[in-house]
Amino acid sequence: MSEYKVSRRYATSLLESAIEKNMLDSIALDIELVASTLEANRQLILALSNPIIRPNVKLKVLEAIFKSRVNADTMNFIRFLVEKNREELLNNISRIFLELRDEHLGIVNVEVTSAAEFNIDQIEELKNKLEKFLNKKVRLSFKFNNEIIGGFIAKVDDTVFDASLIHQLELLKTQFLIGGASLN
């Protein structure tokens, strides 16, 4: 089985048990902590995926780091992963868990690329419009790119809402090219 499949399965079960126990928010916070810790410490990831280090050592390390900071349920889950020799997937599982949580709560991540910085009113307006259009809660993140000249590009999952000037100019160019052929 591919890593993706396995990670998804573990993440789904954690999510389901969290919903069942009505602890989604606190467990999500724990997992966010785990994800950010792993992301920041490459050494920890390497240690977890190293087959030479024994599982009980890995478990001790993880307990030392997280035990005082997370719920008992989350710690149980981590212990379970180590027991099943899936500790190297912890990073993947946390990421997928957060994605699944967003899906469950109807939140979408929107990446907005613009040429100039938005002010607070504009952000609020964009957020409202997108939420109305997508019928979901929106979490915005911003990126700046001078190459798009003006306007903005909003990316929701794989769908792109392109209102950038550069794209408009490209469309204009293709239209000219098609029009040019018909003029002959």
Next chain:
Amino acid sequence: MAEVRPDEISAILRKQLSGFESEVDIYDVGTVLQVGDGIARVYGLSKVMAGELVEFPNNVFGMVLNLEEDSVGCVLFGESALVKEGDTVKRTKRVASMPVGEKMLGRVINPLGLPIDGKGPINTSQYLPIERKALGVIQRQPVKEPIQTGIIAIDAMIPIGRGQRELIIGDRQTGKTAVAIDTIINQKYTHNEEAKKLGVQPVYCIYVAIGQKSSTIAQVVAKLHEFGAMDYTTVISASASEPAPLQFIAPYSGATLGEFFRDSGKHALIIYDDLSKQAAAYRELSLLLRRPPGREAYPGDVFYLHSRLLERASKLSEDLGGGSLTALPIIETQQGDVSAYIPTNVISITDGQIYLESNLFNGGVRPAINVGISVSRVGGNAQIKAMKKVAGSLRTDLAQYRELEAFSKFGSDLDKITQRTLSRGARLVELLKQGQYTPVPVEKQVVSIFLGTNGLLDEIPLSKIKHFEKEIFDYIEVNYGGVYEAIRKEKLLSDETISSIKKAAQELIASFKVRT
């Protein structure tokens, strides 16, 4: 030089700009993870359809073939060097399709429907998907009209009907393409006024060249032009230099164009030259897409590859206009091995096969058709009555000849009957020989076979058979013109016609003997 006024230019620009609306453009994207060997793996594109056309940067298009959990496998129709890791891929939201229309006739196009003959764009308004499902049982009817190939051996003994699938199979250099090209050239008669009066409907031809040398394709096109066959023919070219994905889809685009004719109540003939190369192209793609290899390293669905293609050939029911699409796939064998994977597959899918053999070809029997093992499973119903009548005895005469052929060395030691069978057989074989690009109309074929099977040629020396055949065609044309017309119109051999042919033959034989 005429002057261009600035206001003229701005007027044109304004006109062009007038239709432009600026709106938010919504599209779906993915990111290239890996690219190489004409294959790209793409992350994202989550809602993409299988078989959908996707757009890469630099105007490279691709087709989605693999939908996996975390990535999408695409084949590229252009240079893979123009696509880099991290590039954005856009969905087009349409499955791979091609333009179709009557304007395609007389043109050379690539498998995506773009002209490559330098004669400018083709103005068509209709698009059809390249992969279409074949028709069901209700929409079809049995094959009943003939497609005349103009090759005596085929039209007499391996008749092909409109809507049939007849495989042309043989080693390299046995004249497979020649049979196909002759068939296209012979369709010219279906487009003239007389055919219209006789109720013969025109046949439009499509020649799909897969994995061939560009020079060979150019030669074929030139020949078709020379014989005026290009007016009703489209050539789809995916030469050996094109990427494998284009070679893979070429037959399907040909079938799509053929189906356009069929569905508008017309008749079409499509030649796939050749499907072994298409299978090899598909094998290349599949291996690169990491699909597991099977026998001869072909993927598991290589049978479906050809069956779904050939199943699209059909004869429509009268309710749907009665159009037809006849397919002549070509398969190249290696050293006459028809038990290889692809040949056996295609033999089992088609409604019969024409075997071409290299030893016959080298022995001077051209077209090198082995009539003993070539069959047509449905075409018999499509033969005209006159041909059916004369061809029946031709088959048995030739079979007897082949049985006794080994004895022919003994010469005069044989009894009279055996000798007669041998000399008759040799004359029939001689009659079935035919030059390239010289299709014979069906009425002449009937006359020629009639003479052979009825022993009227027994007195002519073997070396002069072809010469005599030519003379009698002219002789009948001049003196008994009614014979050809009668066969063409009535489609059967009346007693009156028979006696005319016999009389003509006796008259000519007398003078022929004196002259030679």
